[in-house]
Amino acid sequence: MHGLVNRAIQCFVRDTYGGTMWERLARQSDAPVAGFEAMFVYDDEVTERMLCAAEDLLGRDRAIVLEDLGTYLVSHPNVGSLRRLLRFGGDTFPEFLDSLDDLPSRAALAVPELELPRFDVMQGEGGIVRVLCRSPRAGFGHVLVGIMRTLADDYGALVLLEHEGREGENEWISVSVLSADFAQGRPFQLAADR
Amino acid sequence: MPMHLQLDARGRVRHAGPTMRLLGSGGGLLGRDFFTLFRLRRPHGISDMAGLMHHAGARLQVRFRDPPHTQFKGVAVPAGDGALVNLSFGISIVEAIRTHDLKSRDFAPTDLTVEMLYLLEAKETILEEWRRLNSRLQSARVAAEEQAFTDTLTGLRNRRAMDHVLDRLVRDGHPFGLVHLDLDFFKQVNDTFGHAAGDHVLQVAARAMVDVTRSEDTLVRAGGDEFVLILPGLVDARRLEDLACRLIERLEEPISFEGHQCRISGSAGIAVSHGGGVQPVAVLLDQADRALYASKKEGRGRATVFSVERHDTAHAPSLPDTVEKDAGNA
Numbered sequence: 001m002h003g004l005v006n007r008a009i010q011c012f013v014r015d016t017y018g019g020t021m022w023e024r025l026a027r028q029s030d031a032p033v034a035g036f037e038a039m040f041v042y043d044d045e046v047t048e049r050m051l052c053a054a055e056d057l058l059g060r061d062r063a064i065v066l067e068d069l070g071t072y073l074v075s076h077p078n079v080g081s082l083r084r085l086l087r088f089g090g091d092t093f094p095e096f097l098d099s100l101d102d103l104p105s106r107a108a109l110a111v112p113e114l115e116l117p118r119f120d121v122m123q124g125e126g127g128i129v130r131v132l133c134r135s136p137r138a139g140f141g142h143v144l145v146g147i148m149r150t151l152a153d154d155y156g157a158l159v160l161l162e163h164e165g166r167e168g169e170n171e172w173i174s175v176s177v178l179s180a181d182f183a184q185g186r187p188f189q190l191a192a193d194r
Numbered sequence: 195m196p197m198h199l200q201l202d203a204r205g206r207v208r209h210a211g212p213t214m215r216l217l218g219s220g221g222g223l224l225g226r227d228f229f230t231l232f233r234l235r236r237p238h239g240i241s242d243m244a245g246l247m248h249h250a251g252a253r254l255q256v257r258f259r260d261p262p263h264t265q266f267k268g269v270a271v272p273a274g275d276g277a278l279v280n281l282s283f284g285i286s287i288v289e290a291i292r293t294h295d296l297k298s299r300d301f302a303p304t305d306l307t308v309e310m311l312y313l314l315e316a317k318e319t320i321l322e323e324w325r326r327l328n329s330r331l332q333s334a335r336v337a338a339e340e341q342a343f344t345d346t347l348t349g350l351r352n353r354r355a356m357d358h359v360l361d362r363l364v365r366d367g368h369p370f371g372l373v374h375l376d377l378d379f380f381k382q383v384n385d386t387f388g389h390a391a392g393d394h395v396l397q398v399a400a401r402a403m404v405d406v407t408r409s410e411d412t413l414v415r416a417g418g419d420e421f422v423l424i425l426p427g428l429v430d431a432r433r434l435e436d437l438a439c440r441l442i443e444r445l446e447e448p449i450s451f452e453g454h455q456c457r458i459s460g461s462a463g464i465a466v467s468h469g470g471g472v473q474p475v476a477v478l479l480d481q482a483d484r485a486l487y488a489s490k491k492e493g494r495g496r497a498t499v500f501s502v503e504r505h506d507t508a509h510a511p512s513l514p515d516t517v518e519k520d521a522g523n524a
Binding site for chain 1: 288289291292295296297298299308311312313315316317318319320323324326327330
């Protein structure tokens with residue numbers, strides 16, 4: 001797994017539950033306590049061991065852990081860059097949803113080694129959008145739910161999200177946008193502050 | 195084309211695209227003379243419609259005459275009795291977006307500007323990660339070097355560091371003093387009280403060396419009970435001798451270890467390099483060595499400064515009996 005993913009888990013645990021919890025988790029999962037390098041690629045197994053240890057130590061289901069990780073990635077001040085990069089997807093939450101299928105190729109422009117899942121966005125019945133997240137590794141869909149839930153707040157949209165489960169490599173998420181401009185949302189400038 | 199301008203026959207702005215209108219700070223653009231609003235930087239010297247039309251279809255570089263002097267790339271083509279000028283931001287895009295607070299809706303759907311901004315920012319984020327990685331690797335390298343140059347028992351430098359420092363001093367032509375010090379009676383301490391006592395004695399001796407020297411000096415444990423002090427700028431033989439004697443006095447203070455009193459002393463040989471790179475390192479070490487053996491021969495617990503007259507004679511450096519006896523006792 002790419003170091004960015006492992007580092008994301010590391011920083012999520014450290015920033016949310018504290019350094020001591022990260023140390024315990026690292027020891028239990030035989031991960032480097034000093035942390036991962038974001039630009040290296042690591043063996044897949046260490047990621048799996050960390051997630052098992054996280055379930056155990058945090059006392060939460062994997063789905064919840066992963067969704068919280070998604071939320072962390074786009075809301076914690078320590079990782080502000082990802083929120084900004086995702087907001088380039090569109091001016092409104094529905095536009096952002098539509099741009100999801102571009103996300104893997106966008107990410108690959110910046111980090112070619114980062115193997116993100118493929119996303120397909122389909123208009124379902126009754127205004128429900130169905131997002132297909134396709135990856136040989138399970139769990140990305142839950143992270144995406146956390147990301148979308150938080151970004152919806154960021155855009156000021158009111159949405160209902162549901163992870164519909166996994167079949168083979170496919171994870172389905174249903175999104176119903178109840179109101180695209182429910183609240184003010186956080187401002188976004190195209191050019192980053194200096 | 196949200197960034198186009200329509201000019202009439204005399205070069206006045208008849209119509210401006212919505213994004214262009216956002217940029218026209220102050221009095222707005224409509225009705226104003228294109229050549230008063232903008233300076234054409236390339237092709238050079240265009241100041242009227244005839245000049246502009248002469249370069250129809252060519253790549254233009256223009257900038258606002260008023261602050262913030264935003265720059266554009268563009269092209270002009272004849273349209274009706276006037277011209278159509280389509281502009282886009284060039285390399286100044288980030289600055290322009292900041293200045294004019296533009297949103298992605300201000301760009302044409304076909305315009306790749308927003309993609310470019312995304313890429314710019316994504317690459318900057320990644321670059322920042324690389325920078326951090328580089329600085330971590332750099333610190334790790336410094337720490338590894340530090341470790342590679344340190345004697346772990348005493349915390350002094352090791353032989354490798356000594357070679358490094360001496361080579362540098364000689365190469366740069368810095369004058370320095372060199373004290374070669376052997377602990378006396380160390381072997382007895384080891385044999386009588388064990389290696390733990392020996393290690394303790396070495397550590398105490400190292401501390402004494404730190405105490406009598408300056409922070410810029412390099413203190414080396416060159417092997418077993420053998421030490422080399424490198425003292426940049428200290429070439430006064432008497433001062434070096436004083437320093438060595440003070441050190442030996444310190445070494446002769448009894449050292450307690452687990453209820454035992456360990457007693458050692460030290461013998462020192464001193465050599466001086468007056469800089470200019472005339473003395474190769476090996477010669478200098480050899481001189482310090484000979485002076486050390488002279489100290490040993492004369493009864494230990496003393497320091498000797500190397501002098502060509504006294505030590506570089508036919509019977510030096512042999513002194514075979516003394517050397518062997520002392521080496522056995524050291």
